Amino acid sequence: xxxxxxxxxxxxxxxxxxxxxxxxxxxxxxxxxxxxxxxxxxxxxxxxxxxxxxxxxxxxxxxxxxxxxxxxxxxxxxxxxxxxxxxxxxxxxxxxxxxxxxxxxxxxxxxxxxxxxxxxxxxxxxxxxxxxxxxxxxxxxxxxxxxxxxxxxxxxxxxxxxxxxxxxxxxxxxxxxxxxxxxxxxxxxxxxxxxxxxxxxxxxxxxxxxxxxxxxxxxxxxxxxxxxxxxxxxxxxxxxxxxxxxxxxxxxxxxxxxxxxxxxxxxxxxxxxxxxxxxxxxxxxxxxxxxx
Numbered sequence: 001x002x003x004x005x006x007x008x009x010x011x012x013x014x015x016x017x018x019x020x021x022x023x024x025x026x027x028x029x030x031x032x033x034x035x036x037x038x039x040x041x042x043x044x045x046x047x048x049x050x051x052x053x054x055x056x057x058x059x060x061x062x063x064x065x066x067x068x069x070x071x072x073x074x075x076x077x078x079x080x081x082x083x084x085x086x087x088x089x090x091x092x093x094x095x096x097x098x099x100x101x102x103x104x105x106x107x108x109x110x111x112x113x114x115x116x117x118x119x120x121x122x123x124x125x126x127x128x129x130x131x132x133x134x135x136x137x138x139x140x141x142x143x144x145x146x147x148x149x150x151x152x153x154x155x156x157x158x159x160x161x162x163x164x165x166x167x168x169x170x171x172x173x174x175x176x177x178x179x180x181x182x183x184x185x186x187x188x189x190x191x192x193x194x195x196x197x198x199x200x201x202x203x204x205x206x207x208x209x210x211x212x213x214x215x216x217x218x219x220x221x222x223x224x225x226x227x228x229x230x231x232x233x234x235x236x237x238x239x240x241x242x243x244x245x246x247x248x249x250x251x252x253x254x255x256x257x258x259x260x261x262x263x264x265x266x267x268x269x270x271x272x273x274x275x276x277x278x279x280x281x282x283x284x285x286x287x288x289x290x291x292x
Contacts, residue, residue, distance in 0.1 A: 119233025
């Protein structure tokens, strides 16, 4: 009897959260899958095509270019964010606590700026006539080799750098928190063994930050893979679709080309790509010491 009451109480506690999760996540997901199986155009009755929209994706050159751009963007952005986020966190950890805290607050400021505002800021910074980036490169005579947002070869990298400027502080803060739990005795032992600063970083600090790095890579990687706002605000997918992402192309297909079913199919493919790329990392980051 007591066991039944405990189960009933547990069900009553969990039920509200389960209903909310089902309402905001599973119902829209199932509706998106259902819609992706129809050809829906404005002013026309929906036509059931089953997996036709998914087959169309793999024969659409713009869609395939968007997929390649999304993967490339994720790799570039994640590499920049991890390199600078971890590097800055480790450098600040070597300073006096008061100085380090002040600098962390200063370096965290871009994190509080909306991505669409970041896009506008960097769009003007990349302006060939008045932009700071071109002026800076011009001081060393390299501006003629830099294409900026107007070059298909440079545009994706430029957008990835702008986005990294916005989100690197997040990685810096998380890694800084992870550094606080590393025992100082390990550093002292490494110094007594004759290890220098670089060797300490690679043999002590980074191995002990493995779980933290896996979590930040998972969070940042999934966020970069579904990038939309900063690309929309800087290049809108151009030039020549060189910065078109899956999320942006899904939006254009659904609301500019009036093909809602095809747009939903692209969105579902984006979700599947996230699961394939970051599912193993999610599983490994959740493993405990006993699983190693």
